[in-house]
Amino acid sequence: MPTAPRPGTKTDRLVRSLRDRIAARALGPGDRMPSIRGLAAQMQVSPSTVVEAYDRLTAEGLLQPRRGAGFFVTRAAQLPPLRVAAMEPTRPRDLDPFWVSRQSLDPQPGALQPGCGWMPGDWLPEAAMRSALRALARAETSVLTDYAPARGCPRLRRLLLARCAEEHLALTPDQLMLTASASQAMDLICRLLLRPGDTVLVDDPGYFNFHALLRSHQVRVVGLPRTPEGPDLAAFEAALAQGPRLYLTNSALHNPTGGTLSPQIAQRLLTLAAGHPLTIVEDETFADLEPEPSVRLAVLDGLERVLRIGGFSKTLSASVRCGYIAGRADWIEALTDLQVATSFGGPSPVATEVLRQVLAQGGYRRHLAQLHRRLARARRQAVAQLAPLGITPWVLPRGGFYLWTRFPEGCDTGEVARAAAARNVILAPGNVFSPGRTAGRFMRFNVTQMSDPAVLSALHGAMT
Known part of the structure; x- marks a missing residue:
């Protein structure tokens, strides 16, 4: 009986890498695998290591060899469910786009949502x-x-x-x-x-x-x-x-x-x-x-x-x-x-x-005209509300209901959002929007969702 390869060998690592690529759909059913020599050069391993890895994946039912054509992902491969949330490094929950979206879509009773992406019904x-x-x-x-x-x-x-x-x-x-x-x-x-x-x-x-x-x-x-x-x-x-x-x-x-x-x-x-x-x-x-x-x-x-x-x-x-x-x-x-x-x-x-x-x-154009004026007032009020906390707008928008703000030096808006969530106030910290996670001092506010005094109270409490 052949001896199983030792954990952590080059073959093991290559098998895991290829298995993960197939599971993530980077290689789908019917796709041709890289050539043995090409993959060996890419992964800096010997061609024999690639051959062994392909043989093991074939034995698992993930690959199928075709004479003269190479190896292909089998169309009958049993792939795990596609988990979009697992397709990048894990984020803290308050910075995970899916968690933030779900908090806004499925809020707790009485939740305030100055971080959400829509206006209240009466707007x-x-x-x-x-x-x-x-x-x-x-x-x-x-x-x-x-x-x-x-x-x-x-x-x-x-x-x-x-x-x-x-x-x-x-x-x-x-x-x-x-x-x-x-x-x-x-x-x-x-x-x-x-x-x-x-x-x-x-x-x-x-x-x-x-x-x-x-x-x-x-x-x-x-x-x-x-x-x-x-x-x-x-x-x-x-x-x-x-x-x-x-x-x-x-x-x-x-x-x-x-x-x-x-x-x-x-x-x-x-x-x-x-x-x-x-x-x-x-x-x-x-x-x-x-x-x-x-x-x-x-x-x-x-x-x-x-x-x-x-x-x-x-x-x-x-x-x-x-x-x-x-x-x-x-x-x-x-x-x-x-x-x-x-x-x-x-x-x-x-x-x-x-x-x-x-x-x-014709009422739609009148609605928009009224909405523009109402939003302008709400933006001014939001800027004035946030100023005493040292929160300032990055730019003053020409319209709309978003205000992208900068927090004081040393303030992590992810931590602020986490603390506010404990008070049932849902915020949108900057790094939720940043693929490079370079917006740790920023936060997006929805100016139409900030009329309740509890929003500012929760912000003050979360920052102190």
């Missing part, structure tokens, strides 16, 4: 939503019973095309599709354009749920330092040498910083990206919260290498969700096929008809 057009729901009872039967068209409700799409035209972004109907949410829009784009191991650029800090989504696609995430006027262009230019496939950003009212892309940086960014196989995804989720429109990459680029995504959960309702993607016609065609494959059509006709009714009314 949203509830009366208009109720009116649209009543009108829904009189809609055609197909709205209540049928599947959605592959690209979503045609009438809502026409409304969005008209809104794009107001920005001088002329789109044809085959350049726009509806999705179930902006997050689903991003997921579809990742499915279309990314493969495991690809490099994706994100803002640091940036929207943490998109960072979590990218982890599920097993890509390499590279953070670009964010300035008040956009990404650090020197870092962006250096990152282009790594061959990234995507860059994900907000131009208007960046999440979490609230900053706005400047025209100079926008033009330079597109110039640097030219000639590289890079697609830019511009997230417009917060665009309607901007009092005066700022520069947009999609408009400057004409949607040649920019995809626009967005939704309505921030200004209308997080309960009746719908997103969209605007881009080149060939990309929209491929993304539509993916949506059919994964969802069998566009978003719910019920949801899209409710949103269409509200957006078609």
Whole structure:
């Protein structure tokens, strides 16, 4: 009987490494394994060590040899469930995006949520939503019973095309599709354009749920330092040498910083990206919260290498969700096929008809005008509330409900969030948004969720 290899041998380590790559889907069923000599050179082991490792994985049922072709991951391999949260080094719970999201989505009774990503119900057009729901009872039967068209409700799409035209972004109907949410829009784009191991650029800090989504696609995430006027262009230019496939950003009212892309940086960014196989995804989720429109990459680029995504959960309702993607016609065609494959059509006709009714009314523009004024007051009040604690804004946003703040020297906002959570106050510490964990002195506040005096009391208690 052959002697089992000793624990910790080169073969053991190689087997564990390959087994982990297969379990993490970096190598999927049917994929060809690296050549024996190639893997030996890469891992700095002998070819015989690779042969032994492949033989052991074949005996485990994970690999299958094919004469003259090499080794392949077997299509019958029993893989463990994909655990997205385990795809990067473990974070403390208060800095784990999944834990922070779940605390906001499933709060304890009486919890206060100045760290959440939405406005309270009384800031949203509830009366208009109720009116649209009543009108829904009189809609055609197909709205209540049928599947959605592959690209979503045609009438809502026409409304969005008209809104794009107001920005001088002329789109044809085959350049726009509806999705179930902006997050689903991003997921579809990742499915279309990314493969495991690809490099994706994100803002640091940036929207943490998109960072979590990218982890599920097993890509390499590279953070670009964010300035008040956009990404650090020197870092962006250096990152282009790594061959990234995507860059994900907000131009208007960046999440979490609230900053706005400047025209100079926008033009330079597109110039640097030219000639590289890079697609830019511009997230417009917060665009309607901007009092005066700022520069947009999609408009400057004409949607040649920019995809626009967005939704309505921030200004209308997080309960009746719908997103969209605007881009080149060939990309929209491929993304539509993916949506059919994964969802069998566009978003719910019920949801899209409710949103269409509200957006078609003149009241929506009045709602936005009132909202801009109310948010401006709330931002001023939040800055004044936080000042006595030594908490200052990193930048004063032009609109929106986020305030990205700097805490006093030596203050760890992760520890502050942990202490506040014990008081049932859910905060959003800076390193939740930072792939490089460089934002330990920062925190994002939602100015619409700070009216309760207990928020400031919990902050004061957590900092002392």
